[in-house]
Amino acid sequence: MIHCRPLLIATAVTLGAGCVQADTGTEKSKDQIHEYRAALRAVNPEYVAGGGRFEIVREGDEVHVAMTVENLTPGMMHQQHLHGSRDGMGASCPPLSREALDGHPVDLAESRRHSGITLIPLHDDPVSLKIDTDTYPTADDTGGYTYSQTFSWKALQKAVEDKYGLKDLELGDLVMYVHGVPAGTDLPAMAGSLEGVPAHMTLPVACGEVEEWEPEEGAGLIER
Numbered sequence: 001m002i003h004c005r006p007l008l009i010a011t012a013v014t015l016g017a018g019c020v021q022a023d024t025g026t027e028k029s030k031d032q033i034h035e036y037r038a039a040l041r042a043v044n045p046e047y048v049a050g051g052g053r054f055e056i057v058r059e060g061d062e063v064h065v066a067m068t069v070e071n072l073t074p075g076m077m078h079q080q081h082l083h084g085s086r087d088g089m090g091a092s093c094p095p096l097s098r099e100a101l102d103g104h105p106v107d108l109a110e111s112r113r114h115s116g117i118t119l120i121p122l123h124d125d126p127v128s129l130k131i132d133t134d135t136y137p138t139a140d141d142t143g144g145y146t147y148s149q150t151f152s153w154k155a156l157q158k159a160v161e162d163k164y165g166l167k168d169l170e171l172g173d174l175v176m177y178v179h180g181v182p183a184g185t186d187l188p189a190m191a192g193s194l195e196g197v198p199a200h201m202t203l204p205v206a207c208g209e210v211e212e213w214e215p216e217e218g219a220g221l222i223e224r
Contacts, residue, residue, distance in 0.1 A: 034058040037220060038176045038208030040069065043094065044105050047181045048072060050206035052144075054176045055221040063153045065122060066221040069206060070144040073182050077138045079201065080123075080147070081131070082210070084174040085116035086166055091175045093207035105187065108202045115175040115207075119160060122147065127155045129163050148222075171210060178206040 038054040052069035072078055084091050094106045094114040104110070120126055124135040126149060137145040160169050181187075181200050213220075 032060050034171070035213045035220065036171050036210050037213050038210045040067075040176060040178065040206040040208040041093070042071075043111075043177075043204040043207045044181070047105070047185055047187075047203065048205040050178055052178075052206060053221060054208055054210070056171055056210070057220075057222045058153055058171070061153045062150060063156065064148070064150050064222050065126070066146075066148045067122075067176075068144070068146045068221065069139075069178055070142075072139040072143045072145070072178070072205065073180065074139055074141045074143045076180055076182065077134065077136050078145070078178050078180040078205075079121070079131075079136050080176070080178045081118045082120040082122065082174045083111065083115040083117060083177055084119045084166075086164055090173055091115040091209075093175060093209055094204075106204050108204070111177065111204050111207075115177070117164075119164065119166070119174065120156070122149065124149070125151075127151050127159050129159050172212040174210045176208045176210055177204050179204055181205060 034057070036056040036058075040050065040052040040054055042049045042051055049071045050069060051071055052067060054067040055065070057064045067080075069078070069080075092114050094110055118131060119129075121129065121131050121133070122136075123130075123133055125133075137147045139145050157169050160166050179202050181203050183198070183200050185200050185203075187200060187203065
């Protein structure tokens with residue numbers, strides 16, 4: 001029996017519909033369902049005031065991810081990643097206060113101080129863990145986009161362990177980032193980035209700390 005589960009967006013935008021295979025006459029118990037959410041707030045709001053909602057629902061081996069983001073750069077592809085620590089330490093979003101950063105923007109190096117390294121990219125194939133790709137979402141002409149993807153929890157765990165040596169991946173310890181400001185943005189010379197990648201592409205614009213929630217029927221982006 002095929003159960004279709006529409007992904008619903010609170011801003012009245014429909015993410016799409018995904019169909020999940022299930023055994024006839026069986027229901028997943030509550031202890032098989034783990035839900036995580038993050039409220040995305042602006043980082044570097046003097047450049048881009050991004051924000052939105054992020055959600056993960058893990059049901060057995062299936063991981064459903066959905067998010068809606070707004071106030072970004074229209075027509076620009078925005079990289080988005082889950083960041084975290086290799087040593088199991090908690091991660092957090094960086095401070096918004098420019099005084100705390102001596103007036104500097106929150107660049108990639110600063111985000112790593114608070115949130116660890118990039119672990120899981122969210123594009124068309126998250127389990128690949130490939131960072132450099134052109135399949136991240138692109139903002140529409142209003143500066144917003146929605147994203148949804150479904151993949152295997154076991155496959156993701158194996159990929160993260162193989163690449164990073166992280167054996168116990170805990171979704172509730174991760175931080176969600178959206179990156180990218182316009183190419184012509186006048187960034188300080190000290191704004192850091194990856195080698196060979198312009199700083200405007202990696203500058204964080206939205207961040208949210210992922211927290212586990214009690215499953216609530218129809219209460220989030222992903223309807224169950």
